[in-house]
Amino acid sequence: MNNEKAIKLLLVDDEDAFRQALAKRLGRREMDVFQASTGEEALEVLKATPANVVVMDVKMPGMGGLDALSRIRHEHPGTEVILLTGQAAVEDGITGIRSGAFDYLQKPVETENLVNKIRQAFDKGKHRTDLAKEAEMRESLERQMATAERLASLGTLAAGVAHEINNPLAIIAEAAGYMRLLLKKEECATIPFHDQLEKALGKIEKSVGRAKRTTMQLLGFAGQPDAVYREIELDDLVEEVILLVSGQASGMGVTVIKEQNPCPIILWTDPHRLRQVLINLVSNGIAACDRGGRVFIGSAFSEGMAVIHVRDTGHGIPKENMDRIFEPFFTTKPPGQGTGLGLFVSLDIIKRLGGAIQVESKVGQGACFRVSVPRRGKACPEVSNDIDWRDKARELERRDNHGAGAH
Amino acid sequence: MVRVPINILVVDDEEDFVEMFSMRLEEMGEIVKGVHSGQECLDILAQADVDVVILDIKMPGMDGIETLREIKRRNPIVEVILLTGHGTTDTAVEGMKLGAFDYLNKPADFRELMEKLEGARKRKAEQEERIRKAESRTLMRKTGNLF
Numbered sequence: 001m002n003n004e005k006a007i008k009l010l011l012v013d014d015e016d017a018f019r020q021a022l023a024k025r026l027g028r029r030e031m032d033v034f035q036a037s038t039g040e041e042a043l044e045v046l047k048a049t050p051a052n053v054v055v056m057d058v059k060m061p062g063m064g065g066l067d068a069l070s071r072i073r074h075e076h077p078g079t080e081v082i083l084l085t086g087q088a089a090v091e092d093g094i095t096g097i098r099s100g101a102f103d104y105l106q107k108p109v110e111t112e113n114l115v116n117k118i119r120q121a122f123d124k125g126k127h128r129t130d131l132a133k134e135a136e137m138r139e140s141l142e143r144q145m146a147t148a149e150r151l152a153s154l155g156t157l158a159a160g161v162a163h164e165i166n167n168p169l170a171i172i173a174e175a176a177g178y179m180r181l182l183l184k185k186e187e188c189a190t191i192p193f194h195d196q197l198e199k200a201l202g203k204i205e206k207s208v209g210r211a212k213r214t215t216m217q218l219l220g221f222a223g224q225p226d227a228v229y230r231e232i233e234l235d236d237l238v239e240e241v242i243l244l245v246s247g248q249a250s251g252m253g254v255t256v257i258k259e260q261n262p263c264p265i266i267l268w269t270d271p272h273r274l275r276q277v278l279i280n281l282v283s284n285g286i287a288a289c290d291r292g293g294r295v296f297i298g299s300a301f302s303e304g305m306a307v308i309h310v311r312d313t314g315h316g317i318p319k320e321n322m323d324r325i326f327e328p329f330f331t332t333k334p335p336g337q338g339t340g341l342g343l344f345v346s347l348d349i350i351k352r353l354g355g356a357i358q359v360e361s362k363v364g365q366g367a368c369f370r371v372s373v374p375r376r377g378k379a380c381p382e383v384s385n386d387i388d389w390r391d392k393a394r395e396l397e398r399r400d401n402h403g404a405g406a407h
Numbered sequence: 408m409v410r411v412p413i414n415i416l417v418v419d420d421e422e423d424f425v426e427m428f429s430m431r432l433e434e435m436g437e438i439v440k441g442v443h444s445g446q447e448c449l450d451i452l453a454q455a456d457v458d459v460v461i462l463d464i465k466m467p468g469m470d471g472i473e474t475l476r477e478i479k480r481r482n483p484i485v486e487v488i489l490l491t492g493h494g495t496t497d498t499a500v501e502g503m504k505l506g507a508f509d510y511l512n513k514p515a516d517f518r519e520l521m522e523k524l525e526g527a528r529k530r531k532a533e534q535e536e537r538i539r540k541a542e543s544r545t546l547m548r549k550t551g552n553l554f
Contacts, residue, residue, distance in 0.1 A: 163492050167421050170514035174427035177517050181434040212514055 007031045007122045008049070012042040012056040012068070013084070022055075025111050031118070039063030039071075046076055053102075053121045054081045055114070058092045066096060073100040078129050080121035084109060143323075158328050162215035169211055176204045217341045218328070234265040234299050234306055241278045242297065248283060253291035256282060259298030265306050268376040269353055277346040281310040281369045284342060287333070288314025288367065305355065305372040312368075317361040325359070410436060413528045414456055417441040418448040418474065419463040419490065428461075435521070445469030449477055452485065459508075459527045461520075463490045464498055472502055479506045484534055486527035490515065 009031045013019040016037065023033045034049060036042040040063050042056065054072060058065035069081050083096040083104040093104030102121040105114060180201050182188055191197075242256050249256045267274075278297070285295040289312055296311045317325060324330045326347045331340035350357050354374045361367035415437050419425050425441035432439045440455065442448050446469055448460065460478060464471035475487055489502045489510035499510035508527040511520055 166492060166513055167424065171421065171423045171427055173514045173517075174424060174431050178427055178431040178434060181431060208514065216512075 007053060007118065008051045009033045009118060010036060010042060010045060010049075010051040010054045010056075012036045012039065012054060012060070012065070014038060014057065014060045022109075022111075022114075026115070026118075029115055039065065039068030042068055043071055043075070046072065046079065050076060051079055052125050053118050054079055055084065055118065056081060057084045057107075058089065058096065058104075059086060066092065066099065069096055069101055070099050078125060078132075080125045082114075082117050082121055158218045162218040165211065166215050169208055169215070172204065173208045173212075176201050176208065180205075214339050214341070217339055217345060229268060229270055231266060231268050232271045234267055234308065235261070237271060237275055237278070238297055238299060238308070241275060241282055244275075244279055245282050245286065249286050249295070252286050252289065252293075254286045254289045254293045254295060256286070256295045256297065259296050261299050263301070265299055265301060265375070267306050267373065269373055273349045273353060274371075274373065277349050277371060278308065278310065280342045280346050281371070285310055285312035285314060285367070285369075288312050288316075290314070301375075302372070304375055306375050307370055307372045309371075310369045311366060313366045316363040316365050317359070317367050318363050322359070322361070326357075413437045413524055414458045415439045415524070416448060416451055416455075416457045416460045418443070418445065418460060418466075418471075420444060420466045421463070431517070437524075445471070445474030445477070448474055449481070452478060452482060457485055458531055459524055460485060460487045461490060461524075462487050462507075463513075464502065465492060472498065472505070475502055475505050475507055484531060484538075486531045488520075488523055488527055 009026060011019055011023050011026070011033055012035070013022075014037050019035055019037070023035055027033050034045060034051070036045050038060055039056075042054065043063075045051075046054070056065045056068060060068075063071075065083055069083065072079055072081055080102040081096075081100070083093055083101050084107050085093045085096075085104050087106055090106070093101075093106070096104050102124065103117055105117060180198070183194065183198055183201070188194065238258055242258055245256060282295055282297060286293075289295065293313045295313075297308070299306060299308045301307070321330075321332070326343050327340075328344040329340040330344075331338035347357050350371055350373065355372050358370040358372075359367060360370075415432055417425050417429055417432070417439060418441075419428075420443050422443055425443060429439040429441040440451060440457075442451055445466060448462070451457070452460070462471045462474060462478075466474075469477075471489060475489070478485055478487060483506065486508045487502075487506070489499055489507050490513045491499045491510050492513060499507075502510060508530060509523050511523065
């Protein structure tokens with residue numbers, strides 16, 4: 001019964017009385033029946049409401065059943081078509097099957113017969129969609145693996161390049177520093193072009209700094225020291241992130257909004273790393289928005305994972321960039337403004353934390369990044385009222401920050 | 408007040424780096440020697456007065472950590488500052504356990520380097536002071552025994 005109810009059936013015949021009577025009978029078999037009186041109308045209806053099965057008369061004024069059939073097979077490959085032919089027109093039926101109809105029945109049709117055919121057609125269509133879905137899933141999985149492999153080899157390469165670049169960078173920095181010292185000497189105060197030389201040295205030093213930031217980020221990816229795990233309340237982390245990006249947000253005229261989550265989520269994770277990732281995502285979101293845009297950050301629970309989403313109302317990510325946003329050095333920002341490493345490093349961090357990042361975006365409709373990390377925390381009620389614990393965590397963090405600053 | 412220069416030995420297989428780095432440090436008023444391998448470093452230490460060795464970790468042949476171990480074995484009072492590539496923090500930690508004063512990521516911030524140099528020199532001076540005091544105590548005890 002349920003199976004029948006799920007069948008969406010389009011009935012196409014120019015004879016109104018016949019069609020309506022048949023629709024009524026089929027409707028009683030708990031099929032979802034809609035009707036069309038011409039081939040053209042059938043195509044219109046299918047565009048709005050896709051059907052599992054079409055039962056269609058071959059002989060109709062205007063676009064005949066056979067023409068409509070080939071259009072349907074072309075435009076709606078998931079829809080099966082059963083043709084109804086006149087008694088003396090078996091050839092039409094055979095032509096129909098050749099052009100992709102599921103089968104044909106001769107008029108006058110016996111309802112039971114037709115219902116059986118419809119069910120068979122439905123099953124065939126369903127099987128084919130399942131196969132297609134499976135193939136699609138397999139393809140997507142293969143694509144993901146290929147991307148992961150490419151990222152891994154790119155990462156190794158990038159780290160090697162960064163190491164090699166750091167050495168000449170150090171030489172340039174020392175040479176520029178030495179020249180600066182010379183220019184400061186009394187004997188040099190009056191040499192020609194003194195100020196221009198100093199200015200040029202400034203440019204060299206600034207560029208060395210820029211290149212150094214890039215190599216550091218790359219190597220930060222390659223050789224991260226061990227993570228420091230701790231129990232944290234996700235809400236606190238989200239608030240910290242919002243606080244830390246508030247300067248950038250107000251400068252860009254973008255509002256960052258925290259979406260309330262009624263149940264506090266306690267996580268056992270590396271807060272510094274996770275915060276780095278969230279700051280990166282929110283900051284990207286802000287950059288994607290025009291003045292007046294908004295970035296939402298919120299959290300939820302899903303299948304044992306804590307899921308933090310960062311959604312913006314910005315320009316969105318074009319489809320062709322979707323596969324590339326996690327590649328190192330891929331950036332849409334102007335030179336000097338983005339290293340193209342933010343998402344690359346973020347993904348790496350989240351993978352190390354045992355999680356994943358998912359993206360959804362449409363051009364003009366903003367983007368939504370979902371970061372899921374394993375919870376591995378104590379149960380909610382145990383800690384949510386434990387104020388001592390929260391203080392202890394903050395104390396630990398203070399110490400951590402202090403320790404990090406001393407290097 | 409005249410600042411007493413620090414005797415520095417720069418060890419790095421990257422010759423251009425040693426040259427520019429030494430010139431800059433000299434310009435800051437320090438006394439600098441530069442060599443390009445761990446072995447040369449040990450040879451210099453055997454014959455010259457050095458306060459602080461600035462030592463690159465990644466070198467062909469005898470690497471920085473090996474050199475450090477040998478320096479500390481032969482002359483533990485010499486201070487060593489390690490130069491590391493970022494991401495080799497583990498090696499740096501190992502180095503500090505072996506007695507290095509501190510480490511710096513390459514390319515290093517010069518101001519940070521000068522601070523660490525000063526710190527290393529100070530630690531060496533304090534150490535020498537302690538040794539002197541200990542020696543004089545022993546000496547006094549010995550002389551006390553005499554009388």
